[in-house]
Amino acid sequence: MRLPLALLAILSLAACTLKAAPPRSLPVAEIWKFRTGGFVDCVPAVSADTVYAGSWDHRFYALDAGSGKIRWSIDAGDFVDAAPLAAGGKVYLASWNRLVRCLDGLDGRELWRFEMGPSAFDDHRQAGPVLSGGNVLAGGFDGVLHALDLETGKRAWALPTGGPIRGKAAPEGFVGSEDGFLYAFDPGTGAVRWRFDAGGAINGAPVVSGGIVYFGCRNGRVFALDAGSGRQAWAYDTGSRIEYSSPLVVDNLLFIGDCGGTLHAVSPGDGRRAWIFRAAAPIYSSPVISGGLLVFGDNAGAVHFLEPSNGRERALFRAGGPVQAVAAGPAGSVLCGSRDGYIYRLKSGGGAS
Numbered sequence: 001m002r003l004p005l006a007l008l009a010i011l012s013l014a015a016c017t018l019k020a021a022p023p024r025s026l027p028v029a030e031i032w033k034f035r036t037g038g039f040v041d042c043v044p045a046v047s048a049d050t051v052y053a054g055s056w057d058h059r060f061y062a063l064d065a066g067s068g069k070i071r072w073s074i075d076a077g078d079f080v081d082a083a084p085l086a087a088g089g090k091v092y093l094a095s096w097n098r099l100v101r102c103l104d105g106l107d108g109r110e111l112w113r114f115e116m117g118p119s120a121f122d123d124h125r126q127a128g129p130v131l132s133g134g135n136v137l138a139g140g141f142d143g144v145l146h147a148l149d150l151e152t153g154k155r156a157w158a159l160p161t162g163g164p165i166r167g168k169a170a171p172e173g174f175v176g177s178e179d180g181f182l183y184a185f186d187p188g189t190g191a192v193r194w195r196f197d198a199g200g201a202i203n204g205a206p207v208v209s210g211g212i213v214y215f216g217c218r219n220g221r222v223f224a225l226d227a228g229s230g231r232q233a234w235a236y237d238t239g240s241r242i243e244y245s246s247p248l249v250v251d252n253l254l255f256i257g258d259c260g261g262t263l264h265a266v267s268p269g270d271g272r273r274a275w276i277f278r279a280a281a282p283i284y285s286s287p288v289i290s291g292g293l294l295v296f297g298d299n300a301g302a303v304h305f306l307e308p309s310n311g312r313e314r315a316l317f318r319a320g321g322p323v324q325a326v327a328a329g330p331a332g333s334v335l336c337g338s339r340d341g342y343i344y345r346l347k348s349g350g351g352a353s
Contacts, residue, residue, distance in 0.1 A: 026305065026315040026349040031333060032068030033342045036061065038079070040337030043128070043286075043325040047086035047105060051335060052093075053325075053343050054080025060093055061343070062108060065330050068345060072108040076101075083128030083168065083325075085136065088150075092129040092136050100129060100138045100146070102153060112153035116140040121164035121178075125203065125244060132171035132187045139165025145175050145183075147190055157190035159183065167246065168205040172227070174213050176202025182215060182223075184230060194230040198223060204246035204256075204286065209268065214249060216242035216256050222264070224271060234271035238264055244324065245296075246286040251308060257283025257296055263304075265311060275311040279304060284324040291332035291348055297323025303336055305348045315348040 038056030045052045046065060054060040056079045062071040078097035085092040091105045098116040103109065119142040127139035135147040135156050145159040162179030169175035173187040178201040184193040200219030207214050213227045220240050224233040240260030247256045254268045259282040265274040281300035288295050293315070294308040299322040305315035320340030329335040333347040 024313055024315055028303075028305070028315045028317040028349070029347045030317070031345040031347055033344045034061070034063055034068045034070070036341050036343065038341060039081075039321075039339040040341065040343055041081040041125070041324045041339070042337055043083035044327045044329075044335040044337060044343060045084045045086040045091070046327070046329060046335070047089075047091070049330075050086075050105065051329070051343070051345070052084045052086055052091050052105075053335075053337060054082070054084065054093060054095070055341070056081070058095075060084070060095075060103075060108075062091075062105070063343065065345070068343075074103070074108050074110075081124075082126040083327075085129045085131060087131050092138075094126050094129060094138055096126060098140065098142075100136070100148060100153070102136075114138075114146065114148050114153045114155065116144070116146065117142045119143065119164065125166045127165045128168045130168050130171050132169070132173075135187075137169040137171070137175075137187075139167070139169060139175060141165075143177060143179070145169055145185075145190070159185055159190040159192065163201065166203040167244070170206045170208050170213065172208045172213075174206040174208065174215075174227075176204065176206055176215055178203065180217075182206060182213070182225070184213075184227070196223070196225055196230045196232070203243050207247045207249055209249040212268065214247045214254060214268065216245060216247060216258075218242060220258065222247065222254070222256055222266070222271070224268065236264070236266050236271040236273070238262065243282075244284045244286070248287045248289070250289055253308065255287045255294060255308075257285065257287065257298075259283070261298060263287065263294075263296060263306070263311070265308075277304070277306055277311040277313070281322070284322070285326045288326055288328045288334070290328040290334045293348055295326055295328075295334050297326050297336055297338075299324070301338065301340070303334070303344075303346065317344075317346055319344065
């Protein structure tokens with residue numbers, strides 16, 4: 001039986017694509033893993049030789065970065081899925097019981113705490129604290145961005161929005177809300193400069209680069225706005241929902257993941273697609289660069305290591321549950337939190353070629 005020419009062309013193209021795709025060539029070393037008692041959706045933070053991360057087991061941990069052994073932990077009283085902030089020998093964390101705490105980084109001693117007001121949205125995924133000037137910016141389930149004095153925890157100002165804030169604020173003065181607006185504000189006073197209606201919930205963190213603010217939206221679009229005026233420069237449609245994945249801008253490319261399992265690389269200048277990589281499951285993690293490779297996790301438990309320039313996969317690690325938390329670690333390593341209950345420190349066998 002003779003096949004139609006059109007079908008032969010498609011098969012030929014597919015064969016060429018398969019031949020052109022290089023095999024994974026780099027091993028992934030599991031330097032250590034630490035078992036917690038619950039999901040780890042919290043993106044770890046690193047300060048000097050200590051890794052900080054929380055878990056759904058209601059505990060917050062300080063681990064030795066070299067060995068993964070526990071140094072101390074505290075009972076946070078509720079789930080901890082917000083990325084902590086480690087700065088100046090202290091660590092700041094938020095938990096589902098609406099508390100923001102400042103702890104001594106060496107021993108976990110509590111220095112101050114701030115309690116947010118209750119709301120109807122106390123249900124999942126909380127924004128991590130961010131350092132901005134002399135304040136810590138913490139978004140809440142209550143839809144308020146709270147500016148807390150770094151040393152005392154007293155509130156300096158508050159910016160109310162119309163929905164819960166689940167993504168970190170940008171220290172330059174931008175925050176997204178589940179009400180569908182991106183807010184530009186004065187970091188010193190909290191006064192709103194402008195706001196932009198994105199048409200869907202904004203649950204990831206905005207990122208500022210070159211006078212442009214970039215962010216993803218639940219409607220599947222990635223927006224680029226002039227940071228000064230809020231004027232839209234471009235919008236890129238991923239074709240799927242975007243939840244917690246935040247953009248990463250590096251080397252003239254913007255990277256972001258969607259819930260359809262696609263990692264997108266686009267031009268920050270005009271939003272044109274450079275390449276895509278299809279994973280096997282939704283991507284809730286935000287991509288990072290470590291060891292010269294682009295790294296992200298997916299909900300099938302895979303941690304992918306790609307060449308940033310072209311999206312070729314160089315290495316792969318499989319955890320025992322969804323990986324929604326990825327951070328760059330010491331010495332070119334990667335720190336991951338998984339819903340298998342583990343915190344991992346990994347390192348691929350080399351950088352991008």
